[in-house]
Amino acid sequence: MSTYSGPVFDMARSQFETIADHIGIPQHERPRILLPKRAITVACPIHRDDGSIAVFEGYRVQHHLTFGPTKGGTRYAANVDLGEVAALAIWMSWKCALAGLPYGGAKGGIAVDPHSLSRRELEALSRRYMQEMIPFVGPQTDVPAPDMGTNEQVMAWFMDTYSMYQGQAVPEVVTGKPVAVGGTVGRREATGRGVAHLVGRAMERIGLDPRGATAIVQGYGNVGSVSALTLAEMGVRILGVSDHTACYHDPRGLDLAAIERHVAAHGSLAGFSTELAFDPKELLVQPCDVLVPAAVERVIDADVARRLRCRILAEGANGPTTPEADRVLAERDEIFVLPDILCNSGGVIVSYFEWVQDIQRLFWEEDEVKRRANQILDRAFHQVQERVQRERIPQRMAAMAIGVEKVLDGKRRRGLFP
Ligand SMILES: NC(=O)C1=CN([C@@H]2O[C@H](COP(=O)(O)OP(=O)(O)OC[C@H]3O[C@@H](n4cnc5c(N)ncnc54)[C@H](O)[C@@H]3O)[C@@H](O)[C@H]2O)C=CC1
Ligand SMILES: O=C(O)CCC(=O)C(=O)O
Numbered sequence: 001m002s003t004y005s006g007p008v009f010d011m012a013r014s015q016f017e018t019i020a021d022h023i024g025i026p027q028h029e030r031p032r033i034l035l036p037k038r039a040i041t042v043a044c045p046i047h048r049d050d051g052s053i054a055v056f057e058g059y060r061v062q063h064h065l066t067f068g069p070t071k072g073g074t075r076y077a078a079n080v081d082l083g084e085v086a087a088l089a090i091w092m093s094w095k096c097a098l099a100g101l102p103y104g105g106a107k108g109g110i111a112v113d114p115h116s117l118s119r120r121e122l123e124a125l126s127r128r129y130m131q132e133m134i135p136f137v138g139p140q141t142d143v144p145a146p147d148m149g150t151n152e153q154v155m156a157w158f159m160d161t162y163s164m165y166q167g168q169a170v171p172e173v174v175t176g177k178p179v180a181v182g183g184t185v186g187r188r189e190a191t192g193r194g195v196a197h198l199v200g201r202a203m204e205r206i207g208l209d210p211r212g213a214t215a216i217v218q219g220y221g222n223v224g225s226v227s228a229l230t231l232a233e234m235g236v237r238i239l240g241v242s243d244h245t246a247c248y249h250d251p252r253g254l255d256l257a258a259i260e261r262h263v264a265a266h267g268s269l270a271g272f273s274t275e276l277a278f279d280p281k282e283l284l285v286q287p288c289d290v291l292v293p294a295a296v297e298r299v300i301d302a303d304v305a306r307r308l309r310c311r312i313l314a315e316g317a318n319g320p321t322t323p324e325a326d327r328v329l330a331e332r333d334e335i336f337v338l339p340d341i342l343c344n345s346g347g348v349i350v351s352y353f354e355w356v357q358d359i360q361r362l363f364w365e366e367d368e369v370k371r372r373a374n375q376i377l378d379r380a381f382h383q384v385q386e387r388v389q390r391e392r393i394p395q396r397m398a399a400m401a402i403g404v405e406k407v408l409d410g411k412r413r414r415g416l417f418p
Pocket of ligand 1: 073146147148149150191218219220221222223224242243244245294295296297316317318344345347348
């Protein structure tokens with residue numbers, strides 16, 4: 001019986017087994033590559049505003065320590081559990097290896113709906129979580145960052161809590177911070193910009209002009225909104241957007257500037273329009289050139305995959321496509337899939353730049369951040385395309401094969417203590 005279970009962990013395991021079979025990893029070596037090195041579970045008690053005490057379960061999974069510290073975001077969502085966090089940590093490992101970053105993967109989370117907390121409660125919970133994590137994280141051990149349900153402010157509270165304990169400012173313990181406390185310019189936008197940049201590369205590959213192309217984006221948070229805005233800057237018309245509160249679709253194209261103003265004023269898409277309201281279950285299967293799932297896992301199952309009407313599937317989210325859906329997409333062979341570990345890697349790439357800048361206390365201009373990020377994204381993209389061509393395998397298999405092989409090679413070279 002494994003410590004890790006649930007549909008998201010099963011998905012990470014199944015993907016790994018497919019790759020392990022493909023590249024021929026012997027059975028006896030597989031657990032060493034797949035199973036997380038460390039998993040920490042903490043209870044985080046806080047005072048609610050009404051004076052009661054609530055206890056929230058928090059997690060941090062550190063997948064492997066072969067190349068340096070572990071790295072990955074922190075998710076606040078009601079259904080977070082250890083299996084999901086472990087899967088997300090494993091995916092971070094393949095992602096960092098594909099991008100050539102000196103990290104293993106990690107992920108953290110708290111089982112809480114952040115919308116159910118006041119700002120004071122959110123701060124108390126974030127500080128308590130980081131306080132509980134102090135023995136297990138650090139600039140050379142494990143460097144957290146934002147993920148779904150967390151943002152720059154939460155990272156600032158993490159950094160402050162850790163720094164107070166050390167008696168000095170330690171900005172390099174966490175990335176995705178506000179620039180005012182050691183964050184890098186361009187991290188907030190990095191994931192969405194990376195998604196759009198790679199969509200541009202995929203368009204070049206299939207001969208699609210971004211001007212006049214169309215896109216649909218599921219999830220209008222950090223990744224989804226920046227993806228939509230950057231695609232729009234490239235000339236792409238955004239036909240549909242959704243978040244956990246609302247879904248809108250307009251075949252003529254949505255007014256993104258108006259949507260941005262609405263979200264800035266109200267915090268979500270709810271209440272933007274009644275005429276454009278659309279069934280969220282049908283959004284993903286509407287015709288468009290580019291589909292960007294940028295919310296939760298497993299939204300594209302085999303049935304949705306059969307009905308997709310996009311030309312490029314750009315996975316802003318982690319794990320949006322199930323292995324069964326992957327098989328359907330491989331059979332259809334008409335949709336260019338930008339797999340999550342490539343497509344959304346702009347975020348961790350710029351987190352790496354933030355960590356490097358913090359350690360050096362030397363900060364870069366935004367142009368340099370963008371240029372270097374695009375250079376790494378392009379390198380990874382071309383390595384994946386080359387492998388797709390050479391081995392006639394789907395994009396996800398190619399991306400994962402590169403990531404898994406790098407981790408395997410590092411482990412083999414470091415050896416096992418006899
Ligand atoms: N923030 C980052 O730098 C990175 C995030 N990711 C992944 O991107 C995805 C989104 O993350 P963020 O944008 O950071 O989170 P966020 O918390 O900023 O935004 C998430 C968005 O998804 C929406 N959402 C939640 N459930 C939904 C549902 N069932 N249907 C439609 N919308 C729903 C929320 O309302 C919100 O608009 C996650 O899968 C995350 O792991 C991946 C790489 C980096
Ligand atoms: O920026 C980071 O360190 C990690 C971002 C993340 O959580 C992800 O890529 O899924």
